[in-house]
Amino acid sequence: MGGNKFRVSHKKASTGCGTCRARRVKCDEQKPSCRRCAIAGRICDGYQTQNPFVVFVAPQTRNQLSDGFENDTERRFFDYFRSISASEFSRFFDEKIWCKQVLQAAHTIPAVKHAVVAVASSHESFKAVRTHVPWNLPRWPSARIHAQGEYSKAITALRIQLEQEKSQCLPAVLTCGLLFCCLEMLGGNAPGALAHLAACVKILNSITSEPDAAAKDIIYIQSHTPLTNDVERDLLPIFTRLDIMASQGVIGRVPTLKQKTLPTADTPNAHPTYSFLSFSEASQALYILESSELAFSQPTWSSRYGLEVTHGGFSCFLARPIDNGHIPLEQIAARENLLKHLSSWGTAFAAFVSKHPTEANSRGCLLLRAHHLCITSKVLHSVYTQESIMDDSMPLFVEMLDACADIFYKATSKPSTPNARRSPPTWSVEGGIIRPLNWIIFKCRDGRIRRSALWILERCPQEGIWVPDMEAPPLRRAMEMEEDMIPGSSVGDWPPQENQVFKRCEDIPEWKRIHMGWKVPIPGQRKSAWYSLTQPNGSDGGWHVNEDVVDWLPEKGVYDTPDTKKIGR
Numbered sequence: 001m002g003g004n005k006f007r008v009s010h011k012k013a014s015t016g017c018g019t020c021r022a023r024r025v026k027c028d029e030q031k032p033s034c035r036r037c038a039i040a041g042r043i044c045d046g047y048q049t050q051n052p053f054v055v056f057v058a059p060q061t062r063n064q065l066s067d068g069f070e071n072d073t074e075r076r077f078f079d080y081f082r083s084i085s086a087s088e089f090s091r092f093f094d095e096k097i098w099c100k101q102v103l104q105a106a107h108t109i110p111a112v113k114h115a116v117v118a119v120a121s122s123h124e125s126f127k128a129v130r131t132h133v134p135w136n137l138p139r140w141p142s143a144r145i146h147a148q149g150e151y152s153k154a155i156t157a158l159r160i161q162l163e164q165e166k167s168q169c170l171p172a173v174l175t176c177g178l179l180f181c182c183l184e185m186l187g188g189n190a191p192g193a194l195a196h197l198a199a200c201v202k203i204l205n206s207i208t209s210e211p212d213a214a215a216k217d218i219i220y221i222q223s224h225t226p227l228t229n230d231v232e233r234d235l236l237p238i239f240t241r242l243d244i245m246a247s248q249g250v251i252g253r254v255p256t257l258k259q260k261t262l263p264t265a266d267t268p269n270a271h272p273t274y275s276f277l278s279f280s281e282a283s284q285a286l287y288i289l290e291s292s293e294l295a296f297s298q299p300t301w302s303s304r305y306g307l308e309v310t311h312g313g314f315s316c317f318l319a320r321p322i323d324n325g326h327i328p329l330e331q332i333a334a335r336e337n338l339l340k341h342l343s344s345w346g347t348a349f350a351a352f353v354s355k356h357p358t359e360a361n362s363r364g365c366l367l368l369r370a371h372h373l374c375i376t377s378k379v380l381h382s383v384y385t386q387e388s389i390m391d392d393s394m395p396l397f398v399e400m401l402d403a404c405a406d407i408f409y410k411a412t413s414k415p416s417t418p419n420a421r422r423s424p425p426t427w428s429v430e431g432g433i434i435r436p437l438n439w440i441i442f443k444c445r446d447g448r449i450r451r452s453a454l455w456i457l458e459r460c461p462q463e464g465i466w467v468p469d470m471e472a473p474p475l476r477r478a479m480e481m482e483e484d485m486i487p488g489s490s491v492g493d494w495p496p497q498e499n500q501v502f503k504r505c506e507d508i509p510e511w512k513r514i515h516m517g518w519k520v521p522i523p524g525q526r527k528s529a530w531y532s533l534t535q536p537n538g539s540d541g542g543w544h545v546n547e548d549v550v551d552w553l554p555e556k557g558v559y560d561t562p563d564t565k566k567i568g569r
Contacts, residue, residue: 018045073146074117078106081120088123089182091411091428092367093283097234102175109172111157115179118150122186126427151183174200174235181242182429190465194250197242201257204239237284238430244287245431245464247294251518254298255291262292264337271340274348279359282349286368286375289341293375296334297382327383338379346372363407367432370403374436377443387513390443391505397444401453404433404440408456426461434466441475445513447502450479458553469553470521474530477550478514481532511536519550526552 016027017034019042027034033044069075086098105112125147158176161169177200184192243257263272276282349368352359359365377393377400437460440453454476460468480487483503496502517532530548537544 015047017047019043069113074113074150077117077120077124078113080124081116084127085120085123088426089429091426092364092407092430092432093280097238101234102179105172105175109157109161109175111154111161111176112172112179114150114154114157115176115183118147118154119179119183119186121147121150122183123427126186127425147183147187151180154179170203171235174203174239177203178235178238185429185465186427190249193465194246197239197246198256200239201243204236205256205258237280237287240284240287240291241430242464244290244294245466247291247298248431248435249465252298254295257291259288259291262289262337262341264333272344274341274344276348276352279352279356279364282345282352283364283368286345286349286372289338289345290371290375292341293338293379293382296338297378331383335379335383339376342372342376342379346376361406363410366403366407366410370400370407370433370436373400373403374439377439385515386510387443387515388505388510391445394444394446394449394505397440397446397449400436401440401449404436404453405456407433408460411461428461428463430464431466432460432463434460434463434468434471438471438475442478442514442517445482445503445505445508447483447504448496451496451502454479469526470519470528473550473552474517474519474528477530477548478517478532481546482508482512482514484512511538514546522549528552 016029017037019037020027020034022045025036028036029047031047033046037044069078082103086103090098102112102116106116107113154176158173161172177196180196181193181200184190184196240255240257240259243255247253247255274285276285349372353365373396377390377396380393381389434457437453437457441450441457444450444453454472457468457475458472462468477487479485512534514532514534517530519528519530521528528550530550532546532548533543534546535543
């Protein structure tokens with residue numbers, strides 16, 4: 001009797017070609033194909049490469065690197081500054097200071113980080129309103145709470161850094177000072193902005209002076225270090241322009257930031273030589289000239305007009321009768337020297353632009369041209385009191401207006417629909433076209449030109465301390481007074497109606513022309529007290545002070561674009 005037959009169990013083969021494995025037969029594992037498949041006429045599927053077991057190990061957890069921000073709110077405002085504020089602040093000058101240096105410093109210097117967050121918070125609140133908010137009205141009290149908190153943190157961090165790093169923190173101090181100026185201007189605190197500017201100017205001025213061994217001011221002691229490249233290239237120019245803007249906004253103030261003394265030509269016919277290798281060189285040279293013009297013209301008009309400034313520049317009184325007699329020789333010499341420098345700058349800038357044609361129509365280039373023309377016009381008439389002399393500058397006014405119009409239209413887009421609301425307000429740190437437009441409206445008596453300038457001014461974004469809603473109404477009132485128009489009439493309508501006739505320069509006599517004007521904001525209201533000086537009885541009759549109250553501009557709902565940009569003659 002035979003035993004039971006059974007199959008010995010064995011381990012399933014894990015090798016062999018795919019065909020034999022599927023048929024469950026022994027494979028001879030010949031390469032490249034097995035002989036069993038070849039003899040049977042089958043297609044050998046080949047051999048699979050056996051991979052070793054792969055063990056997936058979870059990576060070791062590690063703490064995330066901190067980005068330096070305390071919470072999501074700080075992180076959001078920093079991103080707001082990086083994506084919106086930095087580019088908007090450098091509206092006219094494409095400087096690295098906002099888009100690179102300030103952002104880099106914010107990642108390494110706590111004081112700068114908190115200052116950036118504070119500025120971004122105020123800037124976002126500024127853009128949330130639909131109209132320019134005047135200086136003397138409170139701005140967003142609830143939204144300012146966060147900005148004030150970051151402001152305090154920035155000051156505390158800066159004090160700690162001053163105590164620890166001594167002379168190594170000059171760029172950080174000046175960068176924070178610049179951001180503090182921006183914060184105060186955005187918040188409507190002009191005196192606060194001027195105070196921060198004065199502190200920064202003191203530091204910059206003390207660098208070039210001899211150190212005082214007895215000085216106890218830590219800022220003064222630590223500022224006696226050589227200027228770094230970043231400070232000299234980027235911070236010094238922007239403080240120069242802010243110093244100029246402060247002098248333009250405060251009657252009787254002269255620029256306090258020390259500048260190089262303009263050399264005097266050796267011979268009467270000699271002219272100074274200028275040459276520019278970069279746009280920044282041309283810009284800084286022009287604003288040194290503008291600073292010199294303000295230092296020259298502010299004392300000049302005070303002595304020539306017989307005026308003295310009181311109450312911080314917001315009012316004045318007649319100290320003595322107007323002097324129409326002899327003009328001091330030193331004033332004439334200083335005027336001629338300034339004009340030579342301005343002429344040489346214009347020649348050198350034209351040569352620079354010819355070598356860099358892509359810069360010719362940039363906003364920065366157009367702005368330098370407008371400012372150069374404005375400074376030249378002011379210097380030309382700085383020692384004279386007759387307003388009719390301004391009529392000789394008509395070509396300068398036309399060219400200045402065309403440059404300002406080009407800048408305005410480059411930054412302004414047409415509304416998508418006829419009833420589209422105006423875009424959210426923008427703000428640039430420095431002055432742009434508002435001051436040249438102001439000069440055109442006030443000093444050019446051609447009705448067509450000054451109305452076109454007024455139309456642009458009323459639609460400009462805020463530039464530093466210049467708020468169009470405040471600047472335009474007194475100028476409109478001055479036009480009404482000089483042209484015998486009813487207050488509140490449509491003096492600024494543009495484009496003009498068909499066959500509309502405007503007064504020309506010769507239609508406005510000297511005795512009706514306004515020589516000077518200044519405004520005083522009325523606390524808590526969108527109004528200004530407007531004072532202007534005329535000579536209704538001629539130069540021998542002395543001054544007459546006209547007093548008026550003007551309303552600021554209401555919110556504008558649409559941007560109505562005129563038919564043409566160029567004015568011509």
